[in-house]
Amino acid sequence: AQSVTQPDIHITVSEGASLELRCNYSYGATPYLFWYVQSPGQGLQLLLKYFSGDTLVQGIKGFEAEFKRSQSSFNLRKPSVHWSDAAEYFCAVGARNDYKLSFGAGTTVTVRA
Amino acid sequence: GAVVSQHPSRVICKSGTSVKIECRSLDFQATTMFWYRQFPKKSLMLMATSNEGSKATYEQGVEKDKFLINHASLTLSTLTVTSAHPEDSSFYICSARREGRGYNEQFFGPGTRLTVL
Numbered sequence: 001a002q003s004v005t006q007p008d009i010h011i012t013v014s015e016g017a018s019l020e021l022r023c024n025y026s027y028g029a030t031p032y033l034f035w036y037v038q039s040p041g042q043g044l045q046l047l048l049k050y051f052s053g054d055t056l057v058q059g060i061k062g063f064e065a066e067f068k069r070s071q072s073s074f075n076l077r078k079p080s081v082h083w084s085d086a087a088e089y090f091c092a093v094g095a096r097n098d099y100k101l102s103f104g105a106g107t108t109v110t111v112r113a
Numbered sequence: 114g115a116v117v118s119q120h121p122s123r124v125i126c127k128s129g130t131s132v133k134i135e136c137r138s139l140d141f142q143a144t145t146m147f148w149y150r151q152f153p154k155k156s157l158m159l160m161a162t163s164n165e166g167s168k169a170t171y172e173q174g175v176e177k178d179k180f181l182i183n184h185a186s187l188t189l190s191t192l193t194v195t196s197a198h199p200e201d202s203s204f205y206i207c208s209a210r211r212e213g214r215g216y217n218e219q220f221f222g223p224g225t226r227l228t229v230l
Contacts, residue, residue: 036221041204041224041226042223042224043119043206043221043222043223043224044157044206044221045221046218049218090156090157098162099145099210099217099219100147100159100162101147101159101208101219102159103156103157104156105155105156106154106155106156108154
């Protein structure tokens with residue numbers, strides 16, 4: 001069974017500063033990997049995904065993530081955060097056979113002026 | 114494309130009543146939909162996989178008789194919380210799997226906030 005660990009529960013970052021959210025996964029094969037963002041009281045919006053190929057993935061809203069097989073990681077980055085980036089971020093891993101997603105516990109991002 | 118809606122967005126009910134939540138794929142057909150539950154400040158927990166025309170598959174620890182799932186058409190799945198109690202209060206999110214070539218992504222609804230008094 002797959003699992004996801006997001007080590008950081010809460011991150012506070014200044015507007016304009018860079019942001020990196022960590023994600024480690026456990027899966028027996030090459031996984032499908034996702035980052036979602038959730039604003040308060042809202043559903044999930046897909047930021048980016050990795051299926052195969054180039055390990056550096058570009059997403060929406062200026063986000064990118066890098067798949068590192070040797071470290072079982074899929075960290076999310078943004079060079080310069082905006083106040084609107086304050087939200088909950090979830091990393092997820094999908095199995096290649098049944099499409100079920102396993103989510104990490106989430107990281108809350110607070111942006112200070 | 115790939116829009117999923119949920120109705121209602123928010124519901125308050127009395128303890129002991131049943132509540133139905135609808136999940137619709139608006140612009141694609143979905144033979145498979147998923148239901149998740151999210152507690153405050155917590156991750157999403159998969160409750161069940163809803164399969165069109167057949168019984169839902171529940172995750173371990175989820176009460177089938179408490180959370181009834183019906184997937185009667187290729188665009189609609191419903192979750193009924195029967196005899197709801199305060200501990201059933203939560204944010205319920207559905208997703209629909211869009212089939213096609215390659216990996217079939219899930220698209221998420223906006224969620225339903227259930228409060229049981």
